[in-house]
Each structure stands twice: as structure tokens, then as C-alpha cells.
Amino acid sequence: MTAFPEGFLDGVGGMVTGWAWLPADPARRLRVEVRFAPAEGDFHGGDHPEVALPVEAVAGQPRADLAATGKGDGCYGFTVPVPALFAGREHRVNVRLPDFPEARLLGTPRTAIVVLAPVILRTLEPNREDVDRLCGFLAEAVRLNGGTAATAVPDAAKIHGWAAASDRCWLVAERRGRIVGQCRVGPEWPVEPGTAALALGIELHPDVRGFGLGRELMMAAYRWAAGRCARMELAVLPHNARALRLYRALGYADLGPVPFPGTGEIHRRMAIPLPPYRPFGGVTLLV
Ligand SMILES: CC(C)(COP(=O)(O)OP(=O)(O)OC[C@H]1O[C@@H](n2cnc3c(N)ncnc32)[C@H](O)[C@@H]1OP(=O)(O)O)[C@@H](O)C(=O)NCCC(=O)NCCS
Known part of the structure; x- marks a missing residue:
């Protein structure tokens, strides 16, 4: 069993969803920190602070897909709503595991796009x-x-x-x-x-x-x-x-x-x- 955490950032947009677990300790629920930041070129001229906004959560939600693929009891999902400051605006999303500062969650970082064109x-x-x-x-x-x-x-x-x-x-x-x-x-x-x-x-x-x-x-x-x-x-x-x-x-x-x-x-x-x-x-x- 690996002593390193595994996980994935599945989705960004209205909600940030993903999962994280520690295969060596399946009973543990990991802390996750979802960091929101302005997308390049966004927020120019506004009064928004150009800093990343961290939101903490615990990866403990049940996920049938994780259980079905043999990942412990499957209760390693997390869901974090987009803070009002970033809702409806293009923004960057990254996820960190505070107890494993060296670990990188697969699928990160991402950009939540509101309008794709042109x-x-x-x-x-x-x-x-x-x-x-x-x-x-x-x-x-x-x-x-x-x-x-x-x-x-x-x-x-x-x-x-x-x-x-x-x-x-x-x-x-x-x-x-x-x-x-x-x-x-x-x-x-x-x-x-x-x-x-x-x-x-x-x-x-x-x-x-x-x-x-x-x-x-x-x-x-x-x-x-x-x-x-x-x-x-x-x-x-x-x-x-x-x-x-x-x-x-x-x-x-x-x-x-x-x-x-x-x-x-x-x-x-x-x-x-x-x-x-x-x-x-x-x-x-x-x-
Ligand atoms: C597969 C891929 C090219 C499709 O491109 P896309 O721009 O995301 O797809 P579109 O937005 O054109 O939507 C295609 C259809 O899938 C549907 N769809 C969107 N999300 C879906 C989901 N999670 N599950 C099932 N269908 C979904 C859309 O509703 C749309 O159907 P509709 O026109 O009947 O509404 C793209 O998602 C991709 O690159 N995926 C990863 C790589 C890959 O799988 N490549 C193909 C290997 S064979």
C-alpha cells in the first residue's frame, strides 16, 4: 500500500468536485484545501483582491464509483461550492492536501470557463x-x-x-x-x-x-x-x-x-x- 495520497479533481464550475484518499490508511478522511483565483485577464479594473481564496473541506462523501473500483469504503469525495466572489466569472481552481504539502492531486489545476467563445x-x-x-x-x-x-x-x-x-x-x-x-x-x-x-x-x-x-x-x-x-x-x-x-x-x-x-x-x-x-x-x- 502506498503511503502517498491519491485523488482527482473531477469538475469545476458551479461546484468543485473530486476525491482524495490514503490507500495506506483507508479509514482516514483527508483534509482538502480548494484554492480559487482570478483567471488571467479577469477582474481587471475591479475592486477584487488579486489573491487566491482557500476553502477547506474534508474528503468524506460517499462515492459509488470509488467503492466499485476497490477504493476502501468509497467515502472519499468532496464538493465545494464556488465562493460568491468567483461565481459567474472565469477562475482558476487548484486543490491542495494540507497534511501532504508535496502531493499533487491529479487533474489540477483547472480553469472554470463561463463563456467559451471565441x-x-x-x-x-x-x-x-x-x-x-x-x-x-x-x-x-x-x-x-x-x-x-x-x-x-x-x-x-x-x-x-x-x-x-x-x-x-x-x-x-x-x-x-x-x-x-x-x-x-x-x-x-x-x-x-x-x-x-x-x-x-x-x-x-x-x-x-x-x-x-x-x-x-x-x-x-x-x-x-x-x-x-x-x-x-x-x-x-x-x-x-x-x-x-x-x-x-x-x-x-x-x-x-x-x-x-x-x-x-x-x-x-x-x-x-x-x-x-x-x-x-x-x-x-x-x-
Ligand atoms: C469526447 C470529446 C471529444 C467530446 O467533446 P465535447 O465538446 O466535450 O462534447 P460536446 O460538448 O460536443 O457534447 C457531445 C455530447 O455528449 C453529451 N455529454 C456531455 N457531457 C456528457 C457526459 N458527462 N456524459 C455523457 N454525455 C455527455 C453532450 O450533451 C452532447 O450530446 P448532445 O449533443 O446530444 O447534447 C471530449 O469530451 C474529450 O476530449 N474527451 C476526452 C478525450 C476523449 O474521450 N476522446 C475520445 C476518444 S475516442
């Missing part, structure tokens, strides 16, 4: 600066989930080659000068070599999920791929409810189970037929 959807530029920015986004996404960027992020040369090739594309979503989402289309698993299909993979930063941006990126990828291949395919884990719902709504058909090469983890393989050429010239979303 967001620009465009293809990745095959230059060093843009490729480095995408690498930074991919590494941050891995770090938030507790993975190691060195093994999970494609190297810059591969990304550059992808951006420069004409038979594949890498789309990015940009908000306030930062990449917040990516969607790549190309000849990869689960597409079988030699077929007239391209594979699609998509990921958004957790802060921008649930605003409809995934749908817009998928539609941009669809327009790019139309006329270039007969259909697009993707693979999705069966428990990824949000992604499945999006893919079904867009018209992807379920082609059955497919194991991930190497690990054998079972995914659902899905596909959508493509119409002839539809121009993709980049989009600015104003939603």
Missing part, C-alpha cells in the same frame, strides 16, 4: 512554433491524467511530418492564443492498411469539454476528409459515454469490438461514410 479551428502549421505548442498541449493532457509525457506524446518530428503531409491533417482548436483541443485524421489504427479509410482521434482539454467544441472539431475533420477518402473510422472505449453519444449523434455506425494493438484493450470501432469534397477553410466559433 475559439478558432484551424489546421496545424508545419513549423517549429506550432508543433511545439501542440506538443505542450498533448503533454499537459497526459500530465493531468497522471501519465508520462515522454512515452505518451508523439515526438515533434512525427507531428511535423503529419502537419506537412497532404494525405492527413491535424486540426487544432485555439482559445486566447492557447491550443485547447486537437483532432487528427490519417492512416492509423483502427483503419486497416490498403482500405480507402482514414482514422480520426480527438481530445479536448478538460476545461473546454461539454461546450459543443468536440462536435465542431469533428465536423471540421469531416469537411477536410470529404473527397479525400471514402470513410472515416475511429476507436472508442465502451465506457466513454460522452464520446459515444457524440459519435452516434454525428452518424457514426458501430462496426463491433476491436482490440488495441499491444494491450488488447477492447474498443468499439465506428465509421462514417464521406460525401465528395467539402471545403474546409478554418472556422471561428462564436457560440
